[in-house]
Amino acid sequence: MEGYMESPPPLVLRLGERVPSLVSDVFEGKGYVEYDEDSPPEGQMWHVFWKAGRFKPSEYSEANAVQRVNHFPKTTGITKKDCLLRNLRRMRAIHGNVFNFFPESYILPTEYPTLVRKCESMSTDEKPIWILKPTDSSQGRKIFIIRDLSEISYGHFAASMTADLCDDRPPPDPLRDPKVDDKGRAIATDLDMSTTLKMLKARLHKTVTPCVKFTEMHIVQRYIDRPLCFHGYKLDLRIYVLLLSAQPLRLYCYRDCLVRFATQKYDMSDLDNSYAHLTNTSINKNSASYSTVKEGIKAGCKWSLHQFLREHPDHALSSPLLWERIKAIISLTMLSIAASVPDNGGCFELLGYDVMIDDSLRPWLLEVNCSPALGVECTADREVKEPLIADLCDILAFQRGGGGAASLPAGGGARAAKARGWPGASSSSDEGSTRTTKRAGSEEAFARVLFARREAMAAAERVAHVPSTVGGYELIFPFNAITKRLAESISGNEPAAVAEIRAELQRTATAHGGAPEAAESASGGSGEAARAARGATTSRGGGGSGRSSDGAVMSSSFRAGVNACVHRGSARTADAAGLPTLASSVQRSRQRSRSREQQNSGGRAV
Structure with a gap:
């Protein structure tokens, strides 16, 4: 027709x-x-x-x-616990205390002697509590807490790893108890959580040797023993972050998140009670109090942040300054690997940041998950995760734009390149002829490089058209015109990007009524400064202009900077508008830091 x-x-x-x-x-x-x-x-x-x-x-x-x-590819630099520790150590050595948002940690068994020397240098009163977890595990599996290093056996690490390498262990006895190994040592299983909890208690009483598989690498982390609690229950946050593009860097944070609770009251005198010290749903759903109505948190162990703030608008989680610190932690963590992540315009990644908040309102990054759980176990899961995925679909639609997938032939890759008429997309007959000479082969290689560059440029252009807010997603990096220009190529611009994040933290602390040094709580500052900042933000009733009507925590100044960044145009337009150069922005940031140090006689600059 x-x-x-x-x-x-x-x-x-x-x-x-x-x-x-x-x-x-x-x-x-x-x-x-x-x-x-x-x-x-x-x-x-x-x-x-x-x-x-x-x-x-x-x-x-x-x-x-x-x-x-x-x-x-290569985001394991932050999603594996040992790699995350190494990258944050490197960034802290370069950029200073602004990266002091990760608890003191060591990799076992390789850094066990260092850990021993560290603990031996402490007095008895100073010795901390440690939490051990495998470097490449999730859902709270094989996590345990210790008070004394005598509960960690370096010999078991070495013996188990050597046996694995030699593969000379005797076959297991089929008649023995599967919960006990050949030498009678208690071990943990992935499926039997009650056995794991019994082994935790046995470890603390030193009646058995460690209950983990020492063939795996572990990370030992200083336990945050003064966490922010709600009606006596420990809590943490699962925050969802979308890495939309690595080159240029585009980082979105979902404004709703999961507030996860322990199912028994926090008690430091009972470290073997995982239901009081761990907030993982996979563990707490086995608790006898999981389905009971608990003071403040009711049944279950999870709330959506929106629902929590609707019912408790004056809680410390409504502090805009707290959320600016969390956004800074997210951006700084990503900056530690952004320059090394290859980007061909065909990848995106949804990450789960686990953040613990202590009683001085200082956020701590615990870990980053590469595939956060998207299953639905309760109402809070559906309230958060369903729109989370739906809004992600909308962001992908923005990137496709008018010339979307339907306009290209099936197969993608080389067929898509041929449809666009770009170099390097020759037919099979053409390829046979071009390979007959060395010169023709060089031309083909050059054409493929040119095609890849054009693909990257086209991908960057598509990313630039995605709005600063799509549904519940908010662009958190870049957040102003300077960082937008820096984000085009993080490699080489990393120091300036860190300096801008540091300066933004200081501006936000000042804007919300706190002293500039209050932002130190995100980067190793004193607890007193953080408590002062919490008093300044909560004295307004927790329901000030920093939070939108539906309970999402927002900063009006930060949002204004984000919107201005996205709608201002390309980096060339920014240059034409007379924006500061890279060197001058770094110099100004250092001058601001020095002037603040002089004004605040006893304080430390962030």
Whole structure:
């Protein structure tokens, strides 16, 4: 029929193993259809590939602006606990106390002697409590707390790792108790949580040797023994962060998050009670008090932040200054790896930041999760995670823009390049002829490099069109015109970006009625300064202009800077407008720090 236009083909979602059903449900509600792995239609391509685990290098290389994958390569630099520790140590050595938001930690067994020397140099009253966890584990598995280093056996580490390398251990006895190994030592299992809890108690009484698999690397971390509590229950935050692009760096934070509670009252005299010291849902759902109505937190162990602030508007979690510190922690953590993360325009990643807040309202980063749990176990899960995924779909739609996936032929990759007419997209017959000479091969290699550069430029242009706020997502880096220019190439601009974040923290502390040094609580400052900042923010009743009507914590000054950043145009426009150069911005930041040190005789600059 004349004038009839065929509707574009639907978008296709490809799912890996162990992906929660909520992901497919939300994507299907946005118009996606699921990719059939067994019998895919001829010529059908997928547009989003979502996996719970990591992708193969070949899968990363095939990703492009048309076919997106939900992980970046090399983000293990912050999602593995030992790598995160190494990167934050390196950044702290370069940039100073602004990176003092990670508890004192050591990697076992390699740094066990260092840990021993550290503890021996402390007096008996100073010796802290430590929490041990595997470097590459999640959901609270195999975590335990110790008071004394005598409960850690370096010999068990060495013996177990040597046995694994030699693979000369005798076969296990099929008749023995599976909860006890060949030498009678108690061990923890992944499936039996009650056994794990019994082993924790046994460790503290020193009746058995350690209950973890010492063939795994562990991190030992100073325990935060004065956490922020609610009606006596320990709490922490699971914050969702979207890395939309690494080059240029675009980082979004979801304004709602999960407030997770322990299910028994916090008690430092009872370290073997994991239900009082750990907030992981996978552990607390086994507690006898999980389903009972508890003071303040009711049944269960999770709330959405929006719901929590609606019912408790004066709580310390409503402090705008606290959330600016948390945003700074998120950005600074990402800056530690941003320059090393390759970006071909075909990746995005949803990360889960676990943040603990102490009683002086100082946030601490505990860990970063590469595949945060998206399953639904309670009302709070659905209230947070369903719009979280739906808004992510909308962000991906902004990136596709008018020339979306439907305008390119099936297959993506080289076919997409050929459709655009870019170099390096020759047919198979052409490739055979060009490889006949060395010169032709060099030209082809150059064409492919040119094509990759143009792809990256096109991806950066698409990212620039994504608004600063999409649903519940808020752009937190870049947050002004200077950081927008720096974000175009973090490599080499890292010091200036850190200086801008530091200066923004100081401006926010001043704007909310606190002294500039109050921002030290995000970077190793004193607890007294943090308490003063908490008093300044909560004295307004907790429901001031820093929080939107639906309970989302926002900073009006920070939001204004974000909106101005996104709608101001390209970096060339910024240069034409006479913005400061990179060197001058760093120099001004240092001058501000020195002047603050002189004005505040006893204080430390951030």
